[in-house]
Amino acid sequence: MSKYIPNYHNVHNKFKLNGFHLNAEDLCRVAYSFIKEGEDFEKPVGDFILDWFDGKEFIEMKTSGSTGKPKTIRVEKQAMVNSALATGDFFGLEAGDTILNCLPVKYVAGKMMFIRAFILGLEMDFVAPSSHPFELIDKQYDFTALVPLQAMNSVDLLHNFKTIIIGGSAVSAALEKVLKPIKANIYETYGMTETITHIAARKMGKKAFTTLPNVVLSQDKNNCLLIHASAISDEIIHTNDIVELVSENKFIFLGRFDNVINSGGIKLIPEQIEAKMLPFIKKRFFVTGKEDKELGEHLVLVVEGLEEPIDLSKIKTLDKYEKPREVIFVNKFKETATGKIIRKDSLS
Template identity: 65%
Template sequence: MINPTYNSVHNKFKLNGFHFSADDMLRVAYSFIKEGADFQKPVGNFFLDWFDDKPYLEVKTSGTTSAPKLIRIDKQAMVNSALATGDFFELNPGDKALHCLPTNYIAGKMMFIRAFILGLDMDFVAPSANPLYNNDTFYDFAAMVPLQAKSSLAGLKRVKKMIVGGAKINPDLEKQLMKVSTKVYETYGMTETITHIAAKLVGEKSFTVLPEVTISYDDKNCLVIHAPRISDEVIVTNDLVELVNENQFKFIGRYDNVINSGGIKLIPEEIERKLFDKIEPRFFIAAKEDKELGEKVILVIEGEKLELENTLFDDFDKYEKPKEVIFIPKFKETATGKILRKESLE
């Protein structure tokens, strides 16, 4: 079978109920740019970029681990990513999809590319906290960030399969999503991997990679991704993982977040997992310089100062126990709701 190219548009593709060819999409683009709402203008610019003669697209990274920057991604690699998603989630031409993400970032762009390439019948709505509000349509597929998923719980019965990415699903939301009839998948990926390269059903411990992706880890136990149809280069991440087998891994935490306290290496995400059902506001574990220990563990909580229970750290070992609690009125975060730890502390 010959793979479609980036300037192909599937004959089953529909946008808000209407089929458009590649030429039609350019007319839609000009209409969005000249007369569209604020959320439609970047979509118009994306359509013009996608259907031009350049074989690449310039995409802004999310800025989770460093300042946001523009990177070039091969358009055919994005097509290959869309095909892999279609295979993994068993999406078929004519399936009804909901697009409710901003198009400034890779996730929003990829929803359109999946629709063009796989022939999805896609409703595109303004990004909002609750995109299913006042919407009675039934969908085969949707993509949301955790905040949207949380606000949409009551309406998810009208969605068959949904991917959630952009930020980690916290344990409280995971429990709620396990109760809905929707098959909800948490995704793993980044801009450089053209959104997700792996996914797991909520409630499962391990991520499973998409077709034609293989994984390993380096000498720091950080995930290494081999995805030749998406990237010519091997992608070395800063994510500490435990490999289950050649197709599955468990996410442990970020290497750059590791705390060295008195010679003991501590992973903040593992400490946070012990606290998720004990602290209501958002929080994270971080390090602070210490004369004796080198670094000490601190607990950072969003919002007004509150009294913590005396038994909060009873099941922690000596080095895990936070030596200080800091309250910050409002955390800094990415556009998808991922907490920027260093920026929030600063």
């Protein structure tokens, strides 16, 4: 007997929004109210709900712009439903579970929290997105999704959640260290707008990401990840992420192909070098390549904030090719709306 797959028109009869049972018709009334008289963070929710129930089979979304100009793409609503079902299977979400959505609905991650709630029958509370989202929360939840900044600012309150997923940008070694003692199931997720949020997750303490159901992985000639996810895309999704492929369902993230530095014929992956530097540099930073007549490129350390002495000789784990030849200070890094550093723009 085949498994029942809900349609994007469906709203589960156990779905609740901020404590109220709502069907599709109710949700559209709420949406009009949000648009007309809601707070600033509620207006995009109203727009999204009306778009979801407008009869079209797709929804338009913008990519983040972390590696190029943001672009608008069309995503099939049924593919978003399939993504929600895969998340439910992977994290064991069941009808009646409680979730907190503190992500902006303008972006795919915030939209998907609503869709998971509609489709899986979850009881969702929705609060204003902020860097300190739990300040007014005094209850426990089964599930939430955060960006790294929210997680770092809420460490003392994360024990109120059974399962926490963190995405939008990479979980740093510093954040992972402070999350280690927390008694919750905490995962870093991997995905992008094109994959309809995450297609894999890594439990804190583990190195490898594991795919959600119905996702198979491979690599191209540059060792970049290829994603085969027929439930969300008819085409293979090509990424610029260099990975170590453990199996067709597991991988270790190494860095982005766009960021690779070729210095005298040696290929350097910035993310690997940055991980070694992280315990020694307190400010935000990244490494990149700078044009060099002799080497093609040489390695540069870019630090956010006022200039100060940085002693790189203390970092014994760096090999001779991984030691920056100069340090550049930048007053303020350029970022995407989800907090990812835009490396090239930060240097211009």
